[in-house]
Amino acid sequence: MTGTITAERRQLTGLAYRLLGSMSDAEDVVQEAYGRWYALSGPQRDAIESPGAWLTTVAGRICLDLLGSARVRRESYVGEWLPEPLPGAAGALADPADRVTRDESITMAFLVVLESMTPAERVAFVLHDVFGYPFAEVGAVLGRTSAACRQLASSARRRVRAARAPAPARVSTEVVRAFKLAWEAGDIERLVGILDPEATVVADGGGLASAVRRPIEGGERVARYAVDLTGRIPALTLEETTVNGRPGLLARRGGAVVAVIAFEVAGDSVRRIWAVRNPEKLHRWQDG
DSSP states (O other): OOOHHHHHHHHHHHHHHHHHHHHHHHHHHHHHHHHHHSSHHHHHHHHHHHHHHHHHHHHHHHHHHHHHHHHHHHHHHOOOOOOOOOBBTHHHHHHHOOOSSSSSOOOSHHHHHHHTTTTTHHHIIIIIIOOOOHHHHHHHHSSSSSHHHHHHHHHHHHHHHHSSSOOOHHHHHHHHHHHHHHHHHHHHOHHHEEEEEEEEEEEEEETTTTTOOOOOSHHHHHHHHHHHHHHHSSSSEEEEEEETTEEEEEEETTEEEEEEEEEEEETTTTEEEEEEOOGGGGGGSSSO
16 A cells, blocks of 8 residues: 555646646645645545545645635735746656646646636646546545536636647757857847747746846847847856756856746747746756
8 A cells, every 4th residue: 555655646746736836835735645644544544445536636635725825925926926947858747648748738838828727727627637537536626516627627728729839849949949049149130030029038036036027028129138138147158958848948157057948939939938047946957
C-alpha cells in the first residue's frame, strides 16, 4: 500500500502545479494531502477503495481553496502575476493526457489561459480534460453535480479553443532563435518582422525586480522595448532553453539568471512574450 500511495505523488504534483501555477505551492498541497492520509487510522485507510482517487479529491479541494485566496492575494501583487516557469519539459509534470496533449497542458500559454478561468472552471477542466477523471469524481472535489461540472468544463474548454493553435515545436525553435539573434544585434527592423503586429509582452517582477507593470502591446513597441532594455542592462546575455516544454530564453547577468522568457509562436511569428523576473520564481533556474 505504501508503494502505491507514494506512486501517486507525480500525478498529484502535476495536477496541483497546473491548478496553481506555482511549484512550491503544488509541493505544499501534495505534502498536506499525504499528511491527511497518514493522519487516518489504519482501519480508515483500509476502508478507502481507491487511495489515489482519495488523494486526488483531497488535493483538488485544497487547490480550490487556495485558488480562491490567491485571487485576493494577486489583487495586491505588484504588477502582473505570471505562473512559475519550469525548466525543460517539466519532467514529473509531463503526464499523459486524454484530450489535451501532454506538452500543451504545461506550456506558459496554456497556464495563462487557465488563469483566466474561475477556480471551479479550472478544477473541472484540468481534472476532466487533462487527467481524464469522470465528472462524478470531479463533482466530489467541487461539491457539485456531474451535470454542473460538465458545464464548467465546457465553459473552460471554450476559453482554451479561443486561443490560437501553437506552432509546432520545430517552428517555434526557429522563430525564437531568430528573435534572439535580432535582439542581440539590436535590430529593430528584424524584430518587427518576427513579431506579430499585435504582439504583447507581459513581465512579472513582483516588486522584487524591475519590470514593466503593464503589458506592452504592438510589434514595433515590443521591439523597441527589447532593444532599449539591453541598452540599459549591460552585460546581459541570452541563452536558448526550454521553458515548460516549449522553446524559450534565459537572460543572465554575471552568471545569474535574471529572467526566464517564454514565447507563444503562432504561424511563424511571435505573438506573446512572458518574462518572469521575480527572483522567488527563478530558484529552479539558478545553477547549483
